[in-house]
Amino acid sequence: DAKTTQPTSMDCAEGRAANLPCNHSTISGNEYVYWYRQIHSQGPQYIIHGLKNNETNEMASLIITEDRKSSTLILPHATLRDTAVYYCIVTSYKLSFGAGTTVTVRA
Amino acid sequence: EPEVTQTPSHQVTQMGQEVILRCVPISNHLYFYWYRQILGQKVEFLVSFYNNEISEKSEIFDDQFSVERPDGSNFTLKIRSTKLEDSAMYFCASSAWQGIAKNIQYFGAGTRLSVL
DSSP states (O other), X not given: OOOOBOOSEEEEETTSOEEEEEEOTTOOTTOEEEEEEESTTSOOEEEEEESSSOEXXXXXXXXXXXXXXXXXXXXXXXXXXXXXXXXXXXXXXXXXXOOOEEXXXXX | OOOOEEEOSEEEEOTTOOEEEEEEOOTTXXXXXXXXXXXTSOEEEEEEEETTEEXXXXXXXXXXXXXEOOSSSOEEEEESSOOGGGOEEEEEEEEOOOSGGXXXXXXXXXXXXXXX
C-alpha cells in the first residue's frame, strides 16, 4: 500500500470547516483513498473514501487532486465531537494505519 | 444501525495464560479482521479471515495467535500464552467486501487486554 503523509496535529474552531490534507504521491491506479477517525481510543470509524472523483456524504467531503497524489478531507462544520485522530489510508484491501492527524476542535 | 460487538471490554490475565477475545461481526458481512493498538501507538493489522480461512496475516500474528469462527456468528482471537507485550487494545472489524471499490471495515469498540 502507498505511504501517506499527514500533519501531526491541527486545531479548528467549532462551527468552522476543517480541512485535513494528505499526501500520497506513490498511489497506484487501483488504490483507493480511505479516511477513518478514532475518537479517544474507541474503534476506528469509517468516514469516506474515493478513487479519483470528489465524494461527499453526511459526514464529510473528500477532494482528490487530478493526479491523485494528494487529497483533502473536509469536515464542513466542525463540532467538539469531531475531536479525534484522523487517518488517511491508501489501500486496495488491507488498512494500514499511520500516526494520523490529531484534530482538536475548540469552542 | 448494525454494529460489531466485542466482549469483554476489559480482560485482565496473568502472563502465560491463554485468553480468548470474542467478536460478533455485522450479520451479513463475510470478511473479518483483528487489529491491535498498544497504548500510545498506531493501530496495527493482525489478521484477516474469509471463508473459514486466514486470508492474510502480519508478522505480529505468530504461532501464539489463532482465529476461529466457531459458529455462524462469533469470531474469536486466541492468544495461547500471553506475554507482557501483548497488553493492548484489540479491535475486531468486519466488512461486506463489495470489491475494492467498497471495502468499508466497521470496527468494534475493542477489548483492552492487560497482561500482568
